[in-house]
Every structure is written in structure tokens, then in C-alpha cells.
């Protein structure tokens with residue numbers, strides 16, 4: 185019926201067709217980038233529904249990012265004549281959240297449980313460490329949070345940790361205390377979502393049976409990047425031998441999450457455990473023109489231990505890959521935006537242009553160039569809308585309305601705007617809460633004096649907010665909260681508050697968009713999950729009629745026992761925790777796409793820029809010490825290259841400000857690993873560092889105007905520590921290249937009077953081996969004195985002045 189009618193299968197090649205129309209059996213599709221894996225997976229869902237082999241409720245599909253699942257829903261809606269929003273299609277975390285919302289009671293969670301994002305998690309861990317009187321130097325909160333996440337991803341609870349040494353014993357204790365705290369506050373972190381869902385299924389046979397019966401078809405995209413827990417979770421829904429149609433799709437060459445516990449080995453395990461008869465391979469690439477594909481193939485051929493497959497295209501060679509060298513990251517950004525504008529003038533939509541970078545910190549310079557030029561752009565990942573301070577404040581108030589025992593939110597806003605509640609009062613409050621095992625909110629009465637009455641006033645404020653927002657729409661709730669909490673007034677009177685106020689308005693818009701998107705309309709009907717599950721979803725008749733009952737309502741994740749719908753507010757708060765906000769450009773506005781290479785996985789664009797191709801940055805310096813690390817970086821580069829359909833640009837810069845340091849760069853080895861015949865250099869090849877910059881640098885210092893004049897005013901400010909910390913965390917790693925340990929600011933401050941035997945920072949010097957250079961830094965004294973000199977062609981070097989013969993040149 186469906187097949188002939190809508191031509192779903194038209195245009196598939198024979199291998200793709202075979203994969204799409206496989207029966208209800210385990211299958212592994214192993215194929216390179218752009219060979220149609222995702223398309224096959226999506227088409228298979230549509231085909232199963234169309235053939236009446238499955239119902240929307242009987243299919244689960246796992247994607248890797250929210251963006252990917254949205255894209256899949258869009259593709260499906262285009263193929264199918266009815267609303268697909270309610271289907272179980274999402275990321276592992278998204279699906280776990282949905283599952284836990286439905287079974288919160290069985291999972292031992294409060295109904296309105298809140299999700300801690302990465303930075304909330306770190307601050308929650310920090311509080312635990314503090315309460316345990318441990319040294320934050322020894323137990324760095326961020327690292328401890330990684331330890332906990334790692335343990336959870338291995339399926340380990342505190343009691344399961346192997347206590348091999350004293351340090352690990354302490355970490356296990358912190359983990360335990362952190363768990364207690366999360367339980368008290370009714371919050372879960374990302375890793376907990378997965379583990380909790382897994383454990384619930386593992387321990388509850390009836391529930392397991394229910395879901396195994398319900399989901400007849402499970403499809404997993406990007407299977408190469410699943411970790412141990414995710415695979416185990418999947419097996420709970422569809423154990424080998426249960427006869428469900430498990431369809432795994434992956435590419436070993438695109439495995440880029442080993443550092444987060446992904447196991448390529450899951451693919452061979454899957455093949456063995458599920459007794460996959462036949463591994464389907466796809467070798468035709470439909471995405472990229474020849475030069476782009478040649479570059480990708482040549483690069484990845486340098487990796488060992490590949491499962492071995494190649495890609496070919498029928499699309500012809502297309503444009504060569506363009507390579508650009510810039511003098512500074514600032515110039516690189518300028519070049520990017522000009523080139524992107526030119527492409528746009530040639531008729532490319534902005535949304536078809538992607539700017540990719542290895543590390544989030546790189547985006548700032550590019551963002552500011554685009555922003556100043558008034559070009560709409562959207563950043564995925566990085567400092568997201570929902571992570572901005574004012575938005576987090578607003579969300580914290582909303583969370584308190586939902587669940588007043590959420591201590592993280594309580595602490596965030598109890599004295600914001602200021603209410604005379606000081607650190608001392610909060611310490612007393614935290615002690616009281618700890619002793620009674622209750623939440624901060626519940627412990628307010630235990631604090632005496634002025635502090636206590638200020639706290640009581642805050643509790644009253646939250647209570648009145650809760651009362652005032654009863655029965656309001658989401659939009660009204662947020663507006664009411666902004667007024668009652670004092671946030672709106674605070675930013676209105678703050679001299680730098682204008683932008684923050686705009687972001688708060690944007691929050692109202694985001695809520696509005698969310699409500700519309702998720703179908704919280706007046707006709708949304710609540711369908712209890714169980715009804716859906718037991719019936720195996722909608723009947724084929726309903727589907728054939730193109731009229732399933734308001735599937736959208738299912739996204740409201742009604743409570744499994746009462747059938748009650750989670751409030752739009754609760755759903756929105758979850759969305760805020762799980763979703764990357766993309767609000768730099770208005771929804772629907774045509775905008776250039778900025779993202780890390782990691783978050784570009786699975787996506788495609790007409791034009792792709794890969795920036796910052798410098799040793800130490802891409803490949804990342806942390807990867808250089810071992811071969812596996814370098815191979816993972818190469819796979820990452822392979823992913824980046826294969827995102828491009830028509831145009832690919834590669835760029836690197838001689839100097840770069842990163843984490844407050846100037847790096848002097850050597851171009852990435854990956855550039856040398858690409859086929860010469862596919863490249864076109866826009867700047868003279870192998871010009872190398874030192875041609876222009878050193879001279880420019882020297883002249884700038886001699887003018888006494890310093891770097892500011894050279895790289896554009898505002899650059900030093902932009903790298904202020906507060907900004908770095910917000911974006912990168914305090915313990916941001918430094919990158920390779922030639923490290924300059926002083927920030928520009930410090931260097932500038934040190935300029936005057938930083939002298940050593942006639943040597944002056946910023947002045948030219950002579951070395952009998954390396955020749956002329958510019959003195960960048962002087963450190964230490966006596967036998968310890970060191971100098972850092974930029975020798976242009978010879979690179980930047982640190983020299984011991986007791987040994988090196990450096991003479992000033994006048």
C-alpha cells in the first residue's frame with residue numbers, strides 16, 4: 185500500500201533498500217559518512233509504519249543529539265501524513281528523562297524532579313566537598329564530578345566502587361554524600377538519568393516485560409559512540425533473543441567519544457550477541473563532491489585498526505578544498521565572515537554555512553566578528569542561552585515554584601537580588617539542614633536573628649509566587665515570576681542590565697515557542713502512558729486514516745499511575761536543562777551555524793569552514809601523547825570534513841588568544857595529510873609563522889601602543905578572566921603551540937621596567953644560534969632568570985639567561 189503510493193523507497197540504492205526493508209531481525213549497518221545511514225534509519229521507520237508492521241507507539245529510535253532527533257522528526261513528518269511528535273524518538277538522555285517522568289514513583293524520584301546541567305552538577309559537588317570539610321585543592325569539584333559521572337556510566341554506585349586506595353575511598357564517600365544530597369533536593373544529573381532508568385528496568389521485571397512487549401522495533405543511530413551503560417540500557421528494552429527488530433547504525437571511523445567512555449567494541453559485541461546474520465555496508469556517498477571525499481578518504485586511511493570501507497561518489501570532483509592562513513585569530517574571523525558573506529551573496533542560505541571549531545573557546549572571537557558585522561548566527565553547544573547567568577536565575581525561581589526543596593536553585597537566588605542574606609546566615613542554614621536531613625527551604629525556621637527573618641521573608645516570597653502563578657499559562661507564570669522576584673526590576677536599574685533584560689524577554693519567547701512546539705494547545709489530550717503501552721500504540725486503522733488522536737499529548741509524559749500530565753512549567757524546565765538553547769538568532773531566522781566538530785556529527789551543510797587547524801588545538805594537545813588519542817583526533821577531522829556538501833574551507837592562524845594566553849602556532853599536521861591535488865591555497869603555501877607577525881609585533885611595542893593597537897581594541901578586555909571562567913571553568917586546560925604563560929594584560933603591565941641586563945620586554949634581541957627575535961617575557965632572577973623570545977621562523981623559545989647569550993639590539 186504505502187510503498188507504491190508515496191514512493192518512500194524510490195531512489196534508494198539496492199543495499200539501502202535491503203536495509204530499509206529488513207524483517208524483524210537484528211541488523212547492523214556499518215558504513216561511512218554520508219552514505220545514507222540516517223536516511224535509511226528514518227526511511228525504515230516510515231516504511232514500518234506505512235506497512236502496518238509497527239505503530240508509532242511500538243517504535244523507539246535513539247539519536248545522538250537533540251538537533252539530530254529534531255531533524256529526524258522533521259524528515260519523518262515530511263514522509264508521513266500525520267503528527268509524529270509523540271513518538272519515542274530522542275537522545276538517550278531525552279528518552280531516559282521521558283521514561284523517568286512516567287515512572288517517577290517506581291524510580292524513587294519526586295514527581296517534579298529537576299535535572300542538573302553540567303555546571304549545576306559541579307556546584308552541587310562543591311557543596312558536598314565543603315560540607316565534608318575536604319580540601320578543594322585535593323578534591324577539585326570538576327574532577328570529582330567527572331569521577332562520579334564516570335562511575336555512573338560504568339553502572340557503579342558508591343558501594344560498587346573498588347576502594348583501591350585512600351583517595352578512591354574518599355571519592356566514593358563524596359559520591360555517596362552527593363547522592364544523598366541529590367535525593368534530598370529531588371534533583372538528578374545527566375548520568376543519573378541513564379543509570380536510574382537502567383536500574384529501574386533491571387530491577388523491575390513487570391516493567392521490563394511491558395516495554396519489551398511494547399517496543400517491537402528499536403533503532404539506534406551513531407551506534408559507534410554508545411558507551412557501556414547505554415548499550416546495557418538498550419539491552420533492557422530489547423535483550424538478544426527476544427525477537428525485536430533492533431537496528432544499529434554506525435561508522436567506526438566516526439567514533440569520537442572515547443574520552444567519554446564510548447566503546448566502538450559495542451559494535452562487534454552487538455554483532456555477536458544478537459547473532460546478526462549479515463552486516464550491511466553502504467559505500468556510495470551522496471553528500472559530498474569528489475575533492476571533499478578524496479580529502480576525507482586520504483586522511484582517514486592513515487588510521488590503523490579500521491574496519492575498512494571506502495567511499496565513492498558519482499557527483500564529480502566539484503570545487504577544490506580551499507586553505508587559508510591568517511595572521512591572527514582576529515583576522516581569521518574577519519576572513520571567515522567575508523567568505524561566508526560572499527557565499528551568501530552567491531545564493532547559499534546562511535543556515536547552509538557551518539563554521540566548525542575544535543574547542544568551544546574558539547567561538548568567542550568568531551561570534552564577536554559576526555555580531556559586529558550584524559550577521560545572524562546561531563551557536564550550538566558552548567555557552568548556551570540557558571546557561572547565561574540571568575537566565576539561570578530566572579530558571580531557579582521557576583524551579584522553586586515547581587519544587588521548593590531544590591537546594592541548588594534555592595542557593596542561587598536566595599540572595600539575588602540582594603536581600604541581606606549573607607554567607608554566615610547561609611552557613612547556619614546549611615548546618616541546620618544537614619543536621620535535620622531536610623531541605624534548606626524546610627530549615628529556615630532554625631536560623632535565629634535578622635538573618636533568619638530575612639530568610640523567612642524569602643520563603644514568603646516564594647510562597648506568594650507559587651500562589652500567584654496557580655492556573656496561569658507558562659508565559660504568564662514567567663512574567664509573574666520576573667515581577668515578583670524582583671529580577672526584572674534589578675536588571676532594569678542595573679546599568680549593564682539591558683542585554684540581560686533582553687535575554688529574560690527571550691526566555692518568555694522561548695517558553696512561548698516551547699508551548700506551541702510541544703503541542704500544549706487547548707486540544708492536547710492526555711493519554712496515560714500505560715494505555716498507550718498496553719495497546720501497543722495507535723491502531724493501524726487510526727494511522728491509515730491519517731488521524732491518530734492528538735499524539736502530541738503524549739509528549740506531555742503523563743504520570744503512569746494517575747495519567748496526570750506534567751505541567752507545561754515542569755516540561756519547560758526539563759527542556760531548559762536538556763536542550764542546547766539556540767537563541768542567538770531568532771527561531772526561524774536564516775543564520776550561520778557555529779558549533780564544535782563534536783556537535784556537528786551526523787549533520788550536513790552546503791559549505792563548511794574548519795577553523796583553527798593548528799598543532800595543539802586540532803589535533804588537540806591532550807591527544808598528542810598517545811597514538812589512540814591522535815587517531816581519535818583524526819576521526820574527528822574526518823567527521824568535520826565529511827559534513828560538507830559542496831564547499832570546504834580549512835583555516836589556521838599564526839597566533840591565537842586562548843584562555844588568556846597568546847599561542848604562536850604551527851599549522852596542523854592534518855593539512856599535510858590531505859591530497860595536494862584536492863587543495864587550493866588562498867594564501868601562499870608554507871609561508872609559516874614569522875613572516876609578518878613578528879615584525880608587526882615588534883613595531884607595535886616600539887610604538888608603545890602594545891598589542892591592543894595591533895589586534896584591535898577590546899581584544900584584551902574580551903579575554904578577561906571572568907569571561908574565561910564562565911566559559912571554560914577555572915581549570916581550563918592550556919593548549920600547545922608555544923605556551924606564553926602570561927596573559928596579554930600581565931605582559932602589558934609588565935612592560936615597563938621589566939628589564940634584565942639591558943633586555944626589555946617587547947624589544948628586539950639577538951641570539952647567536954636563532955638570530956633575531958622579540959623578547960616576550962622575562963621571569964625569575966639570578967640563576968633562575970628565564971626569557972621567552974619569539975624567533976620568528978625558529979618559533980618561540982624559553983631560554984635560561986645564565987646560559988643563553990642574548991643581547992639587546994638597538
Ligand code: ATP
Pocket residue numbers: 195196197200215216217218219220221222223224435438469470471785786787788826
Ligand atoms: P553520517 O555518517 O555523516 O551520519 P549518513 O550515513 O547518516 O552520514 P545521511 O545523512 O543519511 O548519511 O545521508 C547523506 C545525504 O545523502 C543526505 O542528504 C541524504 O538525503 C542523501 N542520500 C542518502 N541516500 C541517498 C540516495 N539513495 N539518493 C539520493 N540521496 C541520498
Ligand code: MG
Pocket residue numbers: 221222223405786
Ligand atoms: Mg547519519
